[in-house]
Amino acid sequence: VFAIIGFLGIWALVFWVSIQIYVFALMVHMEDKRIGQILKNASLLTLAFPFFSLGILIVSALMTALSVLLLLILLVTLWMPFIAIFHSRALVMSLQEVEKVRQAQTELDAEE
Numbered sequence: 001v002f003a004i005i006g007f008l009g010i011w012a013l014v015f016w017v018s019i020q021i022y023v024f025a026l027m028v029h030m031e032d033k034r035i036g037q038i039l040k041n042a043s044l045l046t047l048a049f050p051f052f053s054l055g056i057l058i059v060s061a062l063m064t065a066l067s068v069l070l071l072l073i074l075l076v077t078l079w080m081p082f083i084a085i086f087h088s089r090a091l092v093m094s095l096q097e098v099e100k101v102r103q104a105q106t107e108l109d110a111e112e
Contacts, residue, residue, distance in 0.1 A: 018046040018053040 022042035030038060046053045 018057060019043050021056050
């Protein structure tokens with residue numbers, strides 16, 4: 001029962017998103033600007049051209065995923081030099097502190 005409800009929910013979501021492809025174009029083109037009429041015509045267009053609507057949805061989803069992925073890659077690429085510089089600076093400071101501790105230890109050993 002839950003699988004059927006889930007399948008119907010996913011189908012309704014895909015159908016609703018497919019309708020959204022046509023809504024803006026119909027808002028611009030139609031003389032009668034009632035939202036009910038626009039949604040009815042958009043749903044009829046979606047049912048008339050299901051493969052076109054599904055193709056546009058797939059391309060839109062791929063382009064959105066690619067845009068998000070490229071943004072993440074770009075952010076990581078831009079921040080990597082700064083991370084490397086901070087890491088390098090931290091390493092140099094740590095080595096300086098180690099050298100100070102080593103010098104203090106050798107001075108203590110020399111006094112004994």
